[in-house]
Amino acid sequence: MENTLNKLLSPILLVVGLAQVVIALVMDIAGSKSEIRGAMLVLGIVLFFIGLYLVPTQKHHRKIVYVIFLFPLLFTFAVTVIIPLVLGICYSFTDWTGIKFSNVVGLSNYTTMFKDPAFIWSILITFIFVALNMILINLIGFLLALLCTSGLKGGGFFRASYFLPNLIGGIVLGYIWQFVFNNVAIKMTNNISWLVQSKTALMAIVVVYIWQYGGYIMLIYITGLTQIPGDVLEAARIDGANPVQTLFKVKIPMIASTFTICTFLTLTNAFKQFDVNMALTNGAGSVPDFMGNYLSNGTQMLALNIYNTAISKNNYALGQAKAVFFFIILAIVSLIQVRVSNKKEVEL
Secondary structure, rough: OOOHHHHHHHHHHHHHHHHHHHHHHHHOOOOOOOOHHHHHHHHHHHHHHHHHHHOOOHHHHHHHHHHHHHHHHHHHHHHHOOOOOHHHHHHHOOOOOOOOOOOOOOOOOHHHHHHHHHHHHHHHHHHHHHHHHHHHHHHHHHHHHHHOOOOOOOHHHHHHHHHHHOOOOOOHHHHHHHHHHHHHHHHOOOOOOOOEEEHHHHHHHHHHHHHHHHHHHHHHHHHHHHHOOOOHHHHHHOOOOHHHHHHHHOOOOOHHHHHHHHHHHHHHHHOOOHHHHHHHOOOOOEEEEEEEEEOOOOOOHHHHHHHHHHHOOOOOOHHHHOOOHHHHOOOOOHHHHHHHHHHHHOOO
């Protein structure tokens, strides 16, 4: 009886639910002002999945339940990541104004951005910034992790203290350190601020970013170090290994996967650096002669350059083309880094 009822209800609910979803979307695209669009869309989705759940098939019923429970996550991911990515790639080939586009311009936006010396410079200093941060943050984070796991008295206090800067927002952090560089540092050194010249300004951004992010990486290394079996370390000590030998021959090889995670995080986050760059220098800093041009945005990294192109200069299509190129760079570099790190893990 129940199986017969399910056979009757399931197709009805599937059809009615799907029809309501389609009608609601058509009303939205057509610009309808009706207040029932949202309710129809939600009700249609609910009815569709109830009908899907009632499909009288034992063989695939568990898979159907999995799909129903995963749908909210998959739908959110599609709406916030996949669809914007696809639309963004499409918009990069148009004269998009942020609201609409009139013409398809092909590769015009891409050729324009590669003719811009400021954009080329932003790519260059972004790679420099990423390289410095990958090395320094991982080195400092690992050394702090060794300190905090060495049995030193007050280890919990040190962990909290080192991690605290990571809780401060990048914009706030940038303004705090801007005050330090523009006031305290000048009075202490009787010199000009680090933020005036592009070379020292970039190093100032590196210092602030390490101060903010080093504690976070430290916690990941601490997690890896504390998971090393105690009997392995005891065996190394009995065999006569000194602390340095234990570090390089036992600890580092056993947390190789932790190094992979930390290098990946520092790589991707350094590439996407925006808030500290904006708050600390806003891209300012002179570059006297780069590709035959004088540049006044010597510390403007890639993310900030894209933001300024789209928002400040109101050129959304060009900004979108730069964002697509940025995505390609980040994807390629990340894949190479993970592949190299995994290979090193096997070797260790």
